[in-house]
Amino acid sequence: MTTxxxxxxxxxxxxxxxxxxxxxDTEIRPRVEEYDEDERVPDxxxxxxxxxxxxxxxxxxxxxxxxxxMVTLARLHEEVGRGCSSLRSLLTVHGMVSWSVWxxxxxxxxxxxxxxxxxxxxxxxxxxxxxxxxSDTSVAATSAEPDGGGWVLTGHKxxxxxxxLAGLFLVxxxxxxxxxxxxxxxxxxxxxxxPLSGILGTRASMLxxxxxxxxxxxxxxxxxxxxxxxxxxxxxxxxxxxLSVASGSVGIIGxxxxxxxxxxxxxxxxxxxxxxxxxxxxxxxxxxxxxxxxRLLCAEAGRLRDTDxxxxxxxxxxxxxFAATAAARAASDAVQIHGALGCGPRSPVARLYRxxxxxxxxxxxxxxxxxxxxxHAHREVTP
Amino acid sequence: xxxxxRAEIRQFITGRFPQLTLDDDQDIFALxxxxxxxxxxxxxxxxxxxxxxxxxDELRRENFxxxxxxxxxxxxVGTGTEAxxx
Ligand SMILES: Cc1cc2nc3c(=O)[nH]c(=O)nc-3n(C[C@H](O)[C@H](O)[C@H](O)COP(=O)(O)OP(=O)(O)OC[C@H]3O[C@@H](n4cnc5c(N)ncnc54)[C@H](O)[C@@H]3O)c2cc1C
Numbered sequence: 001m002t003t004x005x006x007x008x009x010x011x012x013x014x015x016x017x018x019x020x021x022x023x024x025d026t027e028i029r030p031r032v033e034e035y036d037e038d039e040r041v042p043d044x045x046x047x048x049x050x051x052x053x054x055x056x057x058x059x060x061x062x063x064x065x066x067x068x069x070m071v072t073l074a075r076l077h078e079e080v081g082r083g084c085s086s087l088r089s090l091l092t093v094h095g096m097v098s099w100s101v102w103x104x105x106x107x108x109x110x111x112x113x114x115x116x117x118x119x120x121x122x123x124x125x126x127x128x129x130x131x132x133x134x135s136d137t138s139v140a141a142t143s144a145e146p147d148g149g150g151w152v153l154t155g156h157k158x159x160x161x162x163x164x165l166a167g168l169f170l171v172x173x174x175x176x177x178x179x180x181x182x183x184x185x186x187x188x189x190x191x192x193x194x195p196l197s198g199i200l201g202t203r204a205s206m207l208x209x210x211x212x213x214x215x216x217x218x219x220x221x222x223x224x225x226x227x228x229x230x231x232x233x234x235x236x237x238x239x240x241x242x243l244s245v246a247s248g249s250v251g252i253i254g255x256x257x258x259x260x261x262x263x264x265x266x267x268x269x270x271x272x273x274x275x276x277x278x279x280x281x282x283x284x285x286x287x288x289x290x291x292x293x294x295r296l297l298c299a300e301a302g303r304l305r306d307t308d309x310x311x312x313x314x315x316x317x318x319x320x321x322f323a324a325t326a327a328a329r330a331a332s333d334a335v336q337i338h339g340a341l342g343c344g345p346r347s348p349v350a351r352l353y354r355x356x357x358x359x360x361x362x363x364x365x366x367x368x369x370x371x372x373x374x375x376h377a378h379r380e381v382t383p
Numbered sequence: 384x385x386x387x388x389r390a391e392i393r394q395f396i397t398g399r400f401p402q403l404t405l406d407d408d409q410d411i412f413a414l415x416x417x418x419x420x421x422x423x424x425x426x427x428x429x430x431x432x433x434x435x436x437x438x439x440d441e442l443r444r445e446n447f448x449x450x451x452x453x454x455x456x457x458x459x460v461g462t463g464t465e466a467x468x469x
Contacts, residue, residue, distance in 0.1 A: 225442035231422030
C-alpha cells in the first residue's frame with residue numbers, strides 16, 4: 001500500500017556555522033594568500049558561497065533565503081572573516097543591499113530582485129561614498145533630477161566593494177536637499193565601472209570606481225521613501241554592515257590568535273618557547289579576552305536586530321567600535337609576535353594587519369564612533 | 384489622541400536628549416542635533432510601538448518632526464491594528 005505524504009517539505013535549513021568553519025579551513029585558508037595577492041576572490045569560491053547559501057541567508061524562505069536570524073548571521077560572518085576579510089566584505093555589501101530591498105522595497109521590487117539576490121545572481125554593491133569623502137554623507141555630490149516620471153542620475157562613487165563584480169548597485173544620491181536611494185543595474189547606459197587596485201587591505205574585494213553619467217532610471221528604481229533615505233535605507237543598511245564588519249573583526253582576532261598560539265608554542269626562546277614570555281602572554285591574553293567580549297557585543301546587536309529593537313543602532317556602533325579596534329590591536333600584536341615571519345611575503349598575519357586597519361575606516365570610522373557613542377550616555381544610565 | 388502615546392514619544396526623545404524641555408509641537412529636526420541615526424531609532428520606536436511597519440509613503444521627515452506629528456502618525460497607521468507595547 002502506498003501512502004501520500006501530505007506534509008509540507010521541511011524548510012531549507014540556515015547555514016551552519018560549524019560547516020562554514022570547515023569550508024573556511026579546507027577551501028579558503030589554503031589559498032587565501034595567493035588570491036589576496038591576485039586581488040580577486042576566485043569564481044569557484046564565489047560559487048561555493050552560493051552553494052552554501054551564504055549570500056543573503058536572512059531573507060525569508062518565500063524570497064529564496066533561509067530566514068537565518070541575525071545572531072547566527074554574525075557567527076557566519078565571523079567564520080568567513082576568520083578566513084578572508086575580502087570575501088566577508090563581499091558578503092557584507094551584498095547582504096546590505098539584499099536586506100534593504102527586503103526591508104524597504106515594494107512588492108514588485110521584492111519579487112523581481114530577491115530570489116536572484118538570495119543566490120548571489122546578480123551580486124550587489126553599496127554605493128554611498130564619493131571622492132569628496134565618506135564620513136560626512138551630506139557632502140555627497142552624486143545627484144538625481146526628476147525626469148518625466150523617472151530620474152536622471154549623475155555622479156561618481158569611489159571605493160565600492162565588489163563594484164567589479166556587481167550587477168546591481170544601490171546608489172545614494174541627493175534629490176534636492178534630501179537623499180534618495182536608487183537601484184541601478186550595472187549595465188544601464190551611462191554607468192562606467194573602473195577597477196581599483198593596490199588597496200591596503202581587503203585586497204581581493206574587487207573595489208571599483210563608478211561613474212554615473214546621465215543615467216536614466218524609471219520610477220521603480222527608487223528604493224524606500226524618496227527624500228528620506230538617510231534616516232531609513234542608508235542608516236539601516238549601514239547598521240547591518242556594522243554588525244557584519246564587527247563579526248568579521250571577531251574573525252580577524254580569532255585568526256590572529258590561532259596563528260600566535262601556534263608560533264608561540266614552538267618558537268624557541270631561552271630555555272623554553274615564546275609562549276612562556278610574560279610580555280607575549282599579555283598579548284595572547286588580550287586576544288582571548290577581546291575576542292570573547294567582541295563576540296558577545298555582536299550577539300547582542302544581532303539579538304536586538306532580530307527583535308527590531310531601536311537599541312540596535314547604538315548596539316551595532318558599540319560592537320563595531322570595540323571589535324574593529326580590538327582586531328587592529330590583535331593583528332598588530334600578531335605581527336609583533338611573529339617578528340620577521342610576520343613581515344614576509346604572503347604572511348597570513350601581515351594580511352590580517354592590513355585588513356584590520358580597513359575595519360577601523362569602513363562603516364563609520366573609529367573617530368566617528370568615539371564621538372557619536374557618547375550621545376547615548378544619558379540613556380545608558382537611565383533605568 | 385491618547386496622552387499615553389504622547390508621553391511615550393516624549394520619554395523616548397528626552398531619554399536621548401535630556402536637556403530638552405520639549406513642547407509637543409516643536410520641530411525636533413530644527414533643533415539641529417537630531418541626526419539620521421536618531422531618526423532611524425524613532426522610526427523603529429514607532430514601528431515597535433505599533434507592531435507594524437510604517438508604509439513607505441508615510442516615511443517622511445514631517446511625520447517624525449514633533450511629538451504631535453508622531454502621535455498623529457501612530458494613530459493613522461495604527462488604526463485597525465492592535466498596538467503592541469514595545
Ligand atoms: C577597503 C574599503 C572598502 C570600502 N567599501 C565601500 C563600499 O562598498 N561602499 C561605500 O560607499 N564606501 C566604501 N568605502 C569607503 C568608506 O566608507 C570610507 O572610506 C569611510 O566612510 C571614511 O570616509 P573617507 O575615507 O572619505 O575618510 P574621511 O571622511 O575623509 O575621514 C578621514 C579621517 O578623518 C576622520 N574624521 C572624519 N570626520 C571626523 C569627525 N567629525 N571627527 C573626527 N574625525 C573625523 C575619519 O575618522 C578619518 O580618520 C570603502 C573604503 C575602503 C578603504
